[in-house]
Amino acid sequence: MANVATEHRTGTRHTKKKKLHDHRLWAVLFVGPVFLGLFTFYMMPALASFGLAFTFWDGLTAPSFAGLDNIIALFNSDIFMRSLVNTIVFTGVAVPVTVSLATMIAVLLNQRIKGMIIYRTLYFLPVVTMPVAVGMVWLWLYNTEFGLINYVLGIIGLPEPEWLFNPNIALLSVIAVYVWMTVGNSVILILAGLQGVSTTYYEASKIDGASKMDQFFKITLPLITPTLFFVTVTSMITSLQVFDLIFVMIGDTPAIVNPIRTIVYGVYESGFMLSQMGYASAQAFILFLMILLFTIIQFWGQKKWVHYDA
Template sequence: MISEAGKPPGMRATPKAGKRKRKGAKEALWALLFISPTFIGLFAFYLGPAIASFALSFTHWDGLTPPTFAGWENFSALLSSPVFIRSLVNTLLFMLVAVPASVALATCIAVLLNQKIKGMVVYRALYFLPVVTMPIAVGMVWKWLYNTEYGLVNYVLGFLGLPQPEWLFDPNIALLSVIAVYVWMTVGNNIILIVAGLQHVDPTYYEAAAIDGASKRSQFFRITLPLLTPTLFFVVITAMISSLQVFDLIFVMIGDTTALVGPLRTMVYGVYESGFMFSQMGYASAQAFLLFLLILAMTVIQFAGQKKWVHYDG
């Protein structure tokens, strides 16, 4: 039976349906209004500059005069530049040493901090303090600690009768010296994340393992570590991206000593040097884009390989 309006009775719009539709549209409008600052900030400070940087990588621009199209000249110059290759190698070495060291150390400390011991909150806060300290302050303090003549590190080594290296001036250990500071500065954040992951492990697994006579070591490698892999995967990804973008710590510890730039040069330092010291904005943008491709490639590799070592409970 067809109604007078030409539609079956079940298909006619009711006042309640129209009211719900208007209410849904109003809620969607308010939702868009509340998230608009985030979207505006995302585009204004991230997506917009990223798109502009990509476009500038194909130009010659000094920041003042109009840019001129350069095609692939910036990229070909980079790939044939020994300075850029050195920066790329240093960046990869920094990541390959800093990330495993930070994650391994954070895992060991997190397991200890996950125990029920008096004052554990204080210990966690102490380990987290370097994270909330500005990298500029960390770099200045450690630059003094590493000082060859009056630094505290060499003073203690000299008091103990041990060799006193030139931590930041020896090209063989300069990068490792900065990596040690970076690990000390970032390990607290990884500890907090791993402790959170440990607290979500079902204690019944340990109870069953204890009944079967499994040792603490066996429980760690067969229960804790496999169930912790989702958290470790997140920690590795974030630590990897952060290490590839390291700049402020190295910049502060280098200071104005140009002799230190070679052993400690990273890709981000090259972007800063080309863009803000030599006013080669197109060349700097090309380096930034290659860094983006490197981070993207490393992230894709991690996601592709997670199936082999990440275990999700349930």
């Protein structure tokens, strides 16, 4: 009896082991290609970029060790400090505006109204449009002499600002385009979150005599905070990396303290226009640290406002 039992047990262990062994080969076949690709083009370069930040390198000859020189030079550079401030302002303005605007639009679209699909389509159109093309169209709309916006403002009798040439408002002008371009994406996400809210909550609150405003702030908003958190974090990460719009709207004015330059623009300029690869890597690395830091702060801060328990 005992003998049979042992034999039986070793038998299953044997097949299990064989199956496991089989899985290994399959796993190499299935995961191998992606892992090799991600390792070569993403993981290794990410590590290398950390190393390059501490070198002088023109991209052609061998890099030489620079210690902290690049980092020190960056924090002494007006151009970089301007880019750093611009990047923070860009994200600090664009994200709250996008998320609150998107929440408002999504709540309106979530009512049972006619033409919902048409509205949704129209709000989403800019999201699929090539950002370079978006930049060109808005350069034309913002044009001080012949632009549509200033023409309309002139008719109404409002002042006609030099949108991109007035250093005080140039960054805000680009932020407005960015919000225009990306708000549809957040609308769709928040709309998906809203549609997950059970209608029974509203029915119960109606019986209790809650107003529409009460319903929004006491029921809807708390229930969609996980979605809002997700939208905030992802739009923060993407807005810290904005490049295409800036590149098109800045034109060909390298190395000037431009009011709309961002860190990513600086990475491109230093690395590929001025061949200072080490200096450019240092900027990219600081950007990475910023993204990491802001994301950690967000995750830490979510305890205060995100409700997962519903």
